[in-house]
Amino acid sequence: MVTQIPDIVIGRLPIYLRELRRLQDEGDRLTTSSHELGERLGISSAQIRKDLSHFGEFGKQGTGYHINYLVDQLCQILHLDQTWPVALVGVGSLGTALAHYDGFKLRGFEIRWVFDIDPTKIGAEVNGVHIQAVDELEATIAQHEIAVAIIATPASVAQDVADRLVAAGIKAILSYAPLHLTAPSGVHVSYSDPVTELQRMTYYLG
Amino acid sequence: MVTQIPDIVIGRLPIYLRELRRLQDEGDRLTTSSHELGERLGISSAQIRKDLSHFGEFGKQGTGYHINYLVDQLCQILHLDQTWPVALVGVGSLGTALAHYDGFKLRGFEIRWVFDIDPTKIGAEVNGVHIQAVDELEATIAQHEIAVAIIATPASVAQDVADRLVAAGIKAILSYAPLHLTAPSGVHVSYSDPVTELQRMTYYLG
DNA sequence: TAGATTGTTAATCGATTAACAATC
DNA sequence: TAGATTGTTAATCGATTAACAATC
Missing domain, CATH: 1.10.10.10 (Winged helix-like DNA-binding domain superfamily/Winged helix DNA-binding domain)
Known part of the structure; x- marks a missing residue:
């Protein structure tokens, strides 16, 4: 049952x-x-x-x-008897920090694809991973059947990025953009917004 | 009532x-x-x-x-009709990204003190803020009556840092270290661990 | 055997929702 | 007036806890 x-x-x-x-x-x-x-x-x-x-x-x-x-x-x-390959969108300071974070591998995840829209970043590497143009997002995700993605873009483009990720087949998104994302049911979204977290605590402070 | x-x-x-x-x-x-x-x-x-x-x-x-x-x-x-000055401990890649994040100011927070233990970083600046030695943590927090802190250190020292923050008077902590912190009641702790968030979603993936 | 600790049940506690009178 | 939407109540739903028989 x-x-x-x-x-x-x-x-x-x-x-x-x-x-x-x-x-x-x-x-x-x-x-x-x-x-x-x-x-x-x-x-x-x-x-x-x-x-x-x-x-x-x-x-x-x-x-x-x-x-x-x-x-x-x-x-x-939790399906952690495998390593989940992860796509990261946005290589600003936060995206770069995430790309370098070595806590993923041991706990079941590995950032293996990285996308940005900035032509001066595309083609460079971050922590050994090639930075691709966002244009290549759909093809790459579909080809490798990637299920998990992290959004570390500005808020202004995050919903658009999420839509494209979902259309390409992504099933789980962790977003660092400070806004609610709309996604179809069956796609899981979780959020990390430091300001929201801090605001939850200041209520209790004089 | x-x-x-x-x-x-x-x-x-x-x-x-x-x-x-x-x-x-x-x-x-x-x-x-x-x-x-x-x-x-x-x-x-x-x-x-x-x-x-x-x-x-x-x-x-x-x-x-x-x-x-x-x-x-x-x-x-939420007591956001003021700007809360924030102390940041740990200037690794994540700490640096947080120090540069410009989403704080408009929403009620400002990272105004930054601490690290690495002598090669102490004395340098990150986004215009002087990096102080962790030794100075207690005195600085007490002197300025700082209430809010962010921990972006390795997990191995996070509890010790939290204890020192609390002893110095900190009332709200946002921690990026991937472990549960123990703090006395009256001190609010919230967490941000990307891996935990991702693991919550992989349960639902085939 | 005695002590410790599980898995589970039933009771309690708390959060969400549906519905609607009040009223702008 | 007619339509929209609030604030609130009562009902429903769900989560947590206390307690304990089972058993290692």
Whole structure:
């Protein structure tokens, strides 16, 4: 029986995975518990057990969860037992920073195509990746069947870029442009806007 | 009577504000409606009306919301009728990109102090701001009563940096380090981790 | 065996939505 | 007046938590 799992549960799995990897790196134990994990993440142990129980029984009464095993399971669930090749659009300062970020590879992603509209950038390289003209976006994405893209363009062109990415077959977009993007259902969009995040916190400051 | 307003409501206000600013920039109308705003943001009109009603009655039956007025009100609520000076820790490629980002000023923030631990960077400038040694962090934050900070350091030192920021008086932290930070209650922490965001989406991809 | 911890149930808590009287 | 849209209520829907039998 296929049960629809809430988005909010899916959203926590990468957080669990990230903390489990830290436990692996610390390397001093083979198992952990929902209590320990919750303690480290500020999440209740009941919620962690409930979340995981949507996908199977990964723990053992009395001993908890085998860290390596749970990491493997979460990677399978999140489809991270592969490296997702990523297209990046926009090589301004943020795009360049993302292209150089070495935290992608180890966690399942690799920026392998980079696009910009600026003729003085096209043909150059960023972190070993050739910068292509945005004109080539559709052909490249279709040819390589790329599913994941990052938008790091100015806000003014982000919706247009998103439309073209979607038309070319992209299924998941992470956008750094500070505006809501419209995309057809079946295409997943997530956002990162530092100002929005800061504004959420200033409410609570005198 | 003071009612506790849910965090999730507060979290949507900056989104409303951002879209209202877009309507201002488009400049072709003085008013909007919860229906229009919801349409543009993929949020139900009922939710928008409910959210706003926590803070007052900002609309008029039949005509909707006066855009400029609602922007003003939201800015007041979010304490954005001032510019918040921000301290940035870490001047790697991401920190540098943030220091150069010109989207802060217009929306209520300004990176005015920058810290790094690398002696070859200390004393240089990034976007007109002097790079200080991390040693000077406590004194500078206390002296200027800085409330908001951004962490763009490697994960390995992020918790230590956060502890020092908090001890010096910082009340809101936006962290780009890919790990959960522990902070005392009363200190607000938000996160931006591109990999976590991408991992949330790959679950839905074949 | 005794202690620890799971997976699950039922209860609680909170958020969203539908509907509509009020009124511009 | 007629149409549009608010603010609010009550109903629905969904998420979190507390508690505990099962069992390692």
